[in-house]
Amino acid sequence: METHHLGLNIVGYTDSDFGLGEAVKSNIEAAKKHNIPLNIINYEKVKQDANYRYEFKYSINLVQIAINDLDTFFSVIDLDFFNNKYSILFLMWESEYFPSRFMGAINMFDEIWTASSYCKGIFEKIYNGPIIVIPHPVELCLKPITHQNSIVFFEKNRFSFLFIFNYHSSIERKxxxxxxxxxxxxxxxxxxxxxxxxxxxxxxxxxxKRKLHQAILGQNNIKIFDIDLDKNSINHLINDCDCYVSMHHSEGFGLTLAEAMSLGKPTISINYSGNTEFMNEGNSFLVDYELGLIENPDRNFCFKTVWGNPNMQSAIKNLKEVYNNPDLRKEKAMNAKLFVNDKLSLYNVGSIIKGRLDHLYENFDKSIAKDKQSSYLLNQLQFAKKEIVQLQRQIRRMKKNVIISFILYLKDTVRKYKSKMAY
Structure with missing residues (x-):
């Protein structure tokens, strides 16, 4: 059996600074801590640049892209991806209901990696292969800020709660x-x-955005800043607050919470979903919740979405407790820093990755990959059939439009002719 030096092909947003880009880059750094040979493939270039050249040097692939990109992935990736390879999908999701439209694409992969036991429980309902929890590594380095930022986020004499979110991650969920x-x-x-x-x-x-700004009208102690910052500036922003808080409905992991904890900040969050992978009563302030359906479905989450609804009285209690009890918040913040910097370090997460790769290479079975190649070809055939059906519908619509246009043209011509004859 050819092991190719136990290496890993990684396909992802390797040049991007948004959440999924940071996640794949942190996994790359974790793998480097154990000298795992890596072959990095920039998925954005795969999609956009026909001249981008890449190869799959090793026998194991790791794909870490957005779930909505999976259909595109199968149509643009080189067929060698399936040639005697064992393929892993790094996948996250934030609802106990998982849309059926993604199931076919997910089951094209031999294995799923995910960052929390919460996500693993979701995928176990719709995926029969191995599901391995590989938490996101969290290891921040506060570099000097090279440019002078004119924005003052925090008032010096105030106790500052901070929350960070991206509108594209679903304001309903956040x-x-x-x-x-x-x-x-x-x-x-x-x-x-x-x-x-x-x-x-x-x-x-x-x-x-307007709704959120309207919600704080008349409040002199709530401010909203909509601004794009680089990762180092975000790290400094978190480090400068007094407490990081999130009242989300669900998180696949909750990276900003883990980052705040690694910096020794007290954190408040709902006692539900991916953040419970690293948050507990001893290191965080946890808000009670009840499971429920989404109230306002959006383009990310449909009306069947099931997640946690934080309890208002519990939320108020925790906010006040953090503010009024400096000894308790200091104790929990210290516990949080020790826990995250140990369990979620690049080295420890890299150890999990290396252990799994060692096991896979020791038990490598190329017949699995061949089965996946057959499944891929069947998937592509089905996809092509769907495209043909859509094209046929478009042609029929175009024909109808041509006929209607011609009829309207004839009617208009006759009307003009009659007008002239009448005159």
């Missing part, structure tokens, strides 16, 4: 309206405490 309501009920317009919400990506979500 649940900032609940956070604003809980903060107002806990503190009113108390000038000694503030809530800072740092957002990005509002350009395509003007209605949601």
């Amino acid at each position: 649940n900032p309206f609940f956070l604003v309501e809980a903060f107002i009920k806990a503190f009113g317009n108390n000038g000694d405490v503030e809530l800072i919400i740092k957002t990005v990506g509002s350009e395509q979500f003007e209605q949601s």
Whole structure:
């Protein structure tokens, strides 16, 4: 058996700074801690640049892309991807209901890696292969900020709560309206405490943006900043707050929470979903919840979505406790820093990756890959049939439009002719 030096082909957004890009880059760094040979393939170039050349040097592939990109992936990736390869999909999801439209693409892979036991439980309902929990590595380095930022996020004499979210990650899921309501009920317009919400990506979500800004009208201690910052500036922003808070409905992992904990910040969050992989009563302030359906379906999550609804009284209690109990918040913050910097270090996560790769190479069975290649070809045939049906529908519509246009043209011509004859 050819092991190819136990290496790994990684396909992902390797040059991007958004969440999935940071996630794949952190896995790359974790693998490097154990000298795992890597072959990095930039998926954005695969999609957009016909001249981009790449190869699959090793026998195991790891694909770490957005779930909505999977259909495109199978249509653009080189067929050698399936040639005697064992392929792993790194997948995240944030609802106990999983859309059936993704099941076919997911089951094209030999194995799933995911960052939390919460996600593993979701995928076990729709996927029969191995599912391995590989948590996101969290290891921040605060580099000096080279440019002078004129924006003042925090008031010096206030206790500052911070929440960061991207509109593209679903404002419904991130649940900032609940956070604003809980903060107002806990503190009113108390000038000694503030809530800072740092957002990005509002350009395509003007209605949601207006709604969020309207929710804080009259509040002198809540500010919203919609600004794009580099990763180092985000790290400094988290490090400068007094407490990081998230009242989300669900997280596949909850990376900003883990990052805040690694910096020794007290954290408040719902006691549900992926963040419970690293948050517990000893290192965090956890908000009670009840499972429920989504109230406002959006383009990311449909009406069948099931996730956690934070309890308002519990949220208010935790906000006040963090603010009023400096000894407790210091104790939990220290426990959080120790836990995250140990369990989620690049080295420890890299150890999990290396252990799994060693096992796979020791038990490598190329027949699995061949089965997947057959499945891929069948999938492509089905995809082609769907495209043919869609094209046939478009042609029929075009024909109807041509006939209708011709009839309208004849009617107009006759009408003009009659007008002339009458004259």
